[in-house]
Amino acid sequence: MAHTKDNTTTQRTFKHLSSYERGKIAALLQEGYSQRKIAEKLGRNHSTINREIKRGTTTQLNYDLSTYEQYFPETGQAVFEKNRSHCGNKSKLLKVESFLQHAEKMILKNDWSPDVVVGHALKNNEFTKDEMVSTKTLYNYIDQNLLDVKNIDLQLKVRRKQRDPNKRKHKRLQGKSIEERPETVDDRKEFGHWEIDTVRGTRTKDNVLLTITERSTRQHLIRLLEDKSSAAVDQAIKKLKVQFSNVFKKVFKTITADNGTEFANLYNHDVDVYYAHPYSAWERGTNERHNGLIRRFIPKGEQISNYTEKQIRRIQNWCNNYPRKLLDYSTPNELFQKELQAIINPV
Incomplete structure (x- = not known):
């Protein structure tokens, strides 16, 4: 002391x-x-x-x-x-049976997290506070085996292998360092700043997923690529330019990428590109978190080629229609559409 x-x-x-x-x-x-x-x-x-x-x-x-x-x-x-934790009030277990049945359904059938179940119920007045329990209590009930939901039913954590920083020398790509990125990107208050990455199924030659996440709304775009190459990434970006047509520059103001060679030509697409430091995944934490959501549906080690574009779109739709606590339990899609409409039809 x-x-x-x-x-x-x-x-x-x-x-x-x-x-x-x-x-x-x-x-x-x-x-x-x-x-x-x-x-x-x-x-x-x-x-x-x-x-x-x-x-x-x-x-x-x-x-x-x-x-x-x-x-x-x-x-x-x-x-x-x-x-x-300390001893508190007596358990509300028997008084909140209706809410617990609702929680079991949303977790097991819709793959929601306990926090999203509680937050969404409160925001939409589905239950009063006396008719439900807090996120912490719901987790405690699960830990205590008081529900049909088990910990194994909750979100799986992404397993990553450690990488040796000295394994290869960093190759400088054409673009700016993340250290030069404007503060308006860091505080997430301005719309139009994205993080990009690729998701692989196996280490063999196979299809990959290109994932792009908007930092303020958490909108998550997933595109199926033939391979992990700069040409495949370029083609996907070109399709996005067609999709968003005249508003592309307002929707995609900056993109933050890692130092993979597949992102070597991003600077050619009329967008400011910033590269994170080598082996610093947390500098693209929003995108990394959303890639973890994809692993709920496509476990690591499974071939991406086993999935169709329609199935990939379903995964994308699930991610973008999943209520988030940090968005006050709104969905990324709701906020993204609001921002897009403001650009298309300014007041």
Whole structure:
């Protein structure tokens, strides 16, 4: 316990890890940083980082049924909140039966998260507060096996392999660094700023998905490509220019990409292009998060060529019509259409 004043009164200077810090821990672990290096970067004690990694590490199953250990910030946060919880009011379990049946239906049949179920119900006055439970309580009921929903039914986390930053030297592409990107892009208040990436099914030659996510509305576009090449990406962008016709420059003001060679020609499409730092996926976190949603439908390791364009459109529609907490439980499609109409028919 540290003394901050020269008297007998002590104040605790330690602060619990935030969800942002847990996200940074996950990102740095993926980059291969040691626990001590992570502690130095976050200005934390090594023991704090060690305990957090133990708290948030779970056993995952590979496709060959072998297992491996991986840290997830969401797990660490959930365990922390559970450990911090205290005895409160008596369980509302029997008083909210109708809501719990609704939650089971939306999670199991519509693939909604518990938070979306609660938020959407509140926003649309489907239940009163006395007739339902909070997101935290709903998760607790699931953990306690009080519902037909199990943790395995909830959203699967994307499994990623660690990459060695020294494996290859970064090749500078024609475009600006993300460090030069305007602040108006960072704060997400202005419409028209996108993040782009590709999603592969297998490492063999196969179709890939091109994904483009708008930062403010979270609109997620998915396009099926023949291969992971700059020519295929160029063709997809050209089709978008035709689709959005005269408003393309207002809809696509900037695009932030990684340093993959498939994005080498983006600067040729009348849009400002910014490249993220090598092995810094969190700099395109919006797009990465949405690519994780795709994995609900197309698990890693499955060939993209097994899916038709119609099926890909269905996945895209699900992503864009999924209510989001950070959008006040509106859908990306609702906000995107509103922005598009404002451009087409300005007041």
